[in-house]
Amino acid sequence: MTSTLTPMPLSSVHPTADSPWGTYLMQVDRVVPYLGHLARWVETLKRPKRALIVDVPIELDDGRVAHFEGFRVQHNLSRGPGKGGVRFHPDVTLEEVMALAAWMSVKNAAVNLPYGGAKGGIRVDPALLSRKELERMTRRYTSEIGIIIGPHSDIPAPDVNTNPQIMAWMMDTYSMNTGTTATGVVTGKPIHLGGSLGRVKATGRGVFVTGREAARRIDLELAGARVAVQGFGNVGSAAAELFNQAGSRIVAAQDHTGTIHNDRGFDMADLMAHVKEHGGVGGFKGAEPMKSEEFWDVACDILIPAALEGQITAERARRTKARLVLEGANGPTVPTADDILAERGILVVPDVICNAGGVTVSYFEWVQDFSSFFWTEDEINVRLDKIMIGALRRIWDTADRHRITLRTATFAVACERILTAREERGLYP
Ligand code: GLU
16 A cells, blocks of 8 residues: 555646656656665655746726736745746646746756746737736736745746746836835846846857757758758747858748748748748748648758747657757657657757756846846857856766766756755755
């Protein structure tokens, strides 16, 4: 008979093998053999420290009242305050936010930032809201989660469908409620409100920098390499521009407005102008439209999933022609697909290191806010590249030493740091 003192699975969520929390739990299980004596603490990683569900009521422009479900989850605070973005999306759930918060813990530890992991979200399609409604929703949500966020406790940032303007409203709301000007409560702010140069493009830059290192190690020449990008938002488009500048051809792109293809490579300046005007890649004249499922069959060397979770399924993993997968998104590859990619000899640079550039520059922003001394864009980029390359090197050594994937190696490096802090702090009481 199982003792009731054995840790029981959480009753609040019902993960499946491919769902975000299920994916994360599997990733943790895989790292246990490499944790040594720290494995004793592993259960810490399998449950969030704290999860807040809030009601977000707002008055719509037409006088009706709408209610949205909001979340802020602090997965782990052993190494420092919580840190992670806030997403506005109709599919947001507690389970998804828990997984995203947990991936932030791993990511922040992987690049050795003095942060725990957190994430927030509102279950809403922001495209259906007017600017004023969006502002009211953001402000009410910020007030509701105000009991757990703060410059020294938990620092939100942009994620899917959130941006510097939304961060400005969050910063202002928190500041009004506390009678301060608390620039350090969120990152990813506009530049003149304590934002950092280089923050907007930082995630895409990190994807490029880690991708360039990985390509070098597998003798993949970036000049002439064909790149397919899923998700052409802040992350995907910035990474695509940098690969294009390095001589790669961006041959396929997909977002919620369509899927486009051009084997000769897109003219990136034209594509960026089109995306700015039309809100997505669909209808771009310099490419052929494609059926969305055909995206996964495109002849390419590098695949960059930079949209949502669970996109690389087992079936798509069998089909892709890429040699290198760079996870710009959080959680884009389900565990069965991960195994198939590994068997096929396709190298995956996992989300928890690949897209860590964004939070790394968020950290720079937070430090600059506290010192009220701001760095040049060059200083930001040089420091960012150094951190990303150093972190990837350490992960690669771990992967080589244990003959494990880069994902398990990143978890090994990160979880060792988190659980060491856990052990050193000790249990209270
Ligand atoms: N939302 C981004 C991520 O998933 C950035 C988080 C942050 O800057 O705190 O890494």
